[in-house]
Amino acid sequence: xxxxxxxxxxxxxxxxxxxxxxxxxxxxxxxxxxxxxxxxxxxxxxxxxxxxxxxxxxxxxxxxxxxxxxxxxxxxxxxxxxxxxxxxxxxxxxxxxxxxxxxxxxxxxxxxxxxxxxxxxxxxxxxxxxxxxxxxxxxxxxxxxxxxxxxxxxxxxxxxxxxxxxxxxxxxxxxxxxxxxxxxxxxxxxxxxxxxxxxxxxxxxxxxxxxxxxxxxxxxxxxxxxxxxxxxxxxxxxxxxxxxxxxxxxxxxxxxxxxxxxxxxxxxxxxxxxxxxxxxxxxxxxxxxxxxxxxxxxxxxxxxxxxxxxxxxxxxxxxxxxxxxxxxxxxxxxxxxxxxxxxxxxxxxxxxxxxxxxxxxxxxxxxxxxxxxxxxxxxxxxxxxxxxxxxxxxxxxxxxxxxxxxxxxxxxxxxxxxxxxxxxxxxxxxxxxxxxxxxxxxxxxxxxxxxxxxxxxxxxxxxxxxxxxxxxxxxxxxxxxxxxxxxxxxxxxxxxxxxxxxxxxxxxxxxxxxxxxxxxxxxxxxxxxxxxxxxxxxxxxxxxxxxxxxxxxxxxxxxxxxxxxxxxxxxxxxxxxxxxxxxxxxxxxxxxxxxxx
Ligand code: ADP
Ligand code: ZN
Numbered sequence: 001x002x003x004x005x006x007x008x009x010x011x012x013x014x015x016x017x018x019x020x021x022x023x024x025x026x027x028x029x030x031x032x033x034x035x036x037x038x039x040x041x042x043x044x045x046x047x048x049x050x051x052x053x054x055x056x057x058x059x060x061x062x063x064x065x066x067x068x069x070x071x072x073x074x075x076x077x078x079x080x081x082x083x084x085x086x087x088x089x090x091x092x093x094x095x096x097x098x099x100x101x102x103x104x105x106x107x108x109x110x111x112x113x114x115x116x117x118x119x120x121x122x123x124x125x126x127x128x129x130x131x132x133x134x135x136x137x138x139x140x141x142x143x144x145x146x147x148x149x150x151x152x153x154x155x156x157x158x159x160x161x162x163x164x165x166x167x168x169x170x171x172x173x174x175x176x177x178x179x180x181x182x183x184x185x186x187x188x189x190x191x192x193x194x195x196x197x198x199x200x201x202x203x204x205x206x207x208x209x210x211x212x213x214x215x216x217x218x219x220x221x222x223x224x225x226x227x228x229x230x231x232x233x234x235x236x237x238x239x240x241x242x243x244x245x246x247x248x249x250x251x252x253x254x255x256x257x258x259x260x261x262x263x264x265x266x267x268x269x270x271x272x273x274x275x276x277x278x279x280x281x282x283x284x285x286x287x288x289x290x291x292x293x294x295x296x297x298x299x300x301x302x303x304x305x306x307x308x309x310x311x312x313x314x315x316x317x318x319x320x321x322x323x324x325x326x327x328x329x330x331x332x333x334x335x336x337x338x339x340x341x342x343x344x345x346x347x348x349x350x351x352x353x354x355x356x357x358x359x360x361x362x363x364x365x366x367x368x369x370x371x372x373x374x375x376x377x378x379x380x381x382x383x384x385x386x387x388x389x390x391x392x393x394x395x396x397x398x399x400x401x402x403x404x405x406x407x408x409x410x411x412x413x414x415x416x417x418x419x420x421x422x423x424x425x426x427x428x429x430x431x432x433x434x435x436x437x438x439x440x441x442x443x444x445x446x447x448x449x450x451x452x453x454x455x456x457x458x459x460x461x462x463x464x465x466x467x468x469x470x471x472x473x474x475x476x477x478x479x480x481x482x483x484x485x486x487x488x489x490x491x492x493x494x495x496x497x498x499x500x501x502x503x504x505x506x507x508x509x510x511x512x513x514x515x516x517x518x519x520x521x522x523x524x525x526x527x528x529x530x531x532x533x534x535x536x537x538x539x540x541x542x543x544x545x546x547x548x549x550x551x552x553x554x555x556x557x558x559x560x561x562x563x564x565x566x567x568x569x570x571x572x573x574x575x576x577x578x579x580x581x582x583x584x585x586x587x588x589x590x591x592x593x594x595x596x597x
Contacts, residue, residue, distance in 0.1 A: 426464065
């Protein structure tokens with residue numbers, strides 16, 4: 001079996017012209033029956049690593065997957081691409097289950113998705129051992145590790161696979177980057193001398209932006225206006241925040257639905273289905289939302305407040321732009337978010353781990369940081385990035401301006417902290433510097449300080465940002481229950497003028513700049529036609545009761561609206577159009593494209 005066969009399958013079934021990074025190597029392992037561990041970020045194309053070889057090989061590829069919703073979407077997607085696939089899970093009717101077993105026995109399936117608890121039920125492994133299984137793929141394989149963020153005890157039983165299906169290679173896939181998790185996967189699955197493939201964790205198509213929250217709803221509305229009719233997720237810390245934010249946005253004429261663990265299963269499912277079926281564009285949610293959401297065209301993720309870890313931030317923002325097209329990730333935060341998380345962690349029943357505090361601190365440093373967001377994220381995960389300018393973050397896009405006299409401003413802030421006897425927090429310090437006449441300040445006689453009103457001409461958000469940046473750069477530290485500001489050793493050097501901080505402020509340009517990925521992917525696309533094709537896609541998806549992106553991804557629709565194919569042969573040249581989809585949808589899409597000029 002050759003790479004050429006894989007290429008052919010990619011083209012005929014999926015309409016792709018080549019491999020994404022490491023896909024070819026990963027597929028090679030499957031063809032050669034060599035155990036493998038594949039670590040690629042979300043959107044890295046992990047599913048195809050086992051799906052395409054399963055099509056090339058004879059027999060059925062077994063896929064262990066943790067969530068029913070995830071399985072169902074994958075099977076729908078495979079069927080839409082003309083690949084015979086099915087799933088087995090606990091929620092199925094006996095009739096449907098029987099049909100799957102018949103198909104399995106008749107050798108009609110190329111891929112069988114199965115939940116881990118179903119796999120280890122009596123008789124199941126015997127049935128599989130008697131079938132012609134070509135490969136075993138473990139999706140979301142980090143679920144096997146206690147170090148992972150979603151440990152699932154039922155994954156532990158996958159140990160049985162090597163024993164009960166001897167001689168069949170196992171391939172584990174995950175987006176979780178830590179070495180500990182990787183080693184756990186190898187050990188728990190008893191992989192033998194596996195090939196370990198780890199991709200770059202950078203997501204170049206995501207643009208990261210960080211803003212101080214100031215009238216959060218207004219800021220969210222501005223972001224949402226840039227993404228009219230596009231899908232987005234807004235993450236909040238608490239259930240109450242979710243409800244409030246969703247209601248407030250709906251009052252302003254946006255259409256959002258809430259999602260959190262306090263709602264009934266039914267409400268949650270309704271809202272999730274509406275989002276996936278594109279009947280509602282925006283979900284406002286706690287972190288309970290997202291696992292198993294395979295929606296490829298999420299165009300923005302807003303964090304209405306700072307999340308509690310950089311791992312969480314990476315994962316939640318990772319749900320944007322899975323289709324490789326540009327997407328925007330905006331974080332709105334204030335210093336208060338940090339205090340809020342501290343209180344939550346302190347108040348939790350189980351003693352928070354050292355790791356939890358470190359993750360929170362890393363998140364705080366990231367938020368107040370002034371280096372390229374892509375570089376900061378990738379370095380946190382132990383990789384490096386060669387780029388002077390990512391073209392896709394607020395720092396590199398120049399949305400933040402360097403202040404002209406950072407030393408003087410830094411000294412003003414630090415000396416105010418000293419004069420306030422290092423007994424006050426960031427908000428208070430900003431008020432003193434901006435000359436507020438709030439009673440508390442007058443009571444403390446801080447209107448008498450020489451630093452009072454020193455930065456009265458500056459925007460409050462900018463001053464607040466500088467304080468955070470000084471903390472992130474280690475000139476100030478926040479201590480105690482109230483996050484009181486104190487000077488560090490480097491802070492003293494700054495006061496003495498021996499070092500200069502780097503201070504940024506929001507750029508004056510009102511409109512956020514577009515990322516490079518944004519310009520590339522819209523190049524030559526007829527926007528009106530794209531919108532009409534989206535409408536058509538929604539109708540077809542509703543008819544078939546499948547998610548819209550199962551019909552075609554956004555990348556395919558944009559390519560159609562760029563190339564304007566006029567014949568079936570030209571239609572087959574569109575990105576993401578394989579033979580089955582061309583046969584199913586070619587006529588109606590060609591008609592729609594032909595009727596627009
Ligand atoms: P992951 O499971 O790693 O998050 P997916 O398997 O969902 O990623 O793939 C992400 C997106 O990339 C999907 O829209 C998929 O169709 C697309 N994709 C995968 N492989 C290729 C390829 N070789 N060429 C173009 N697009 C691809
Ligand atoms: Zn950057």
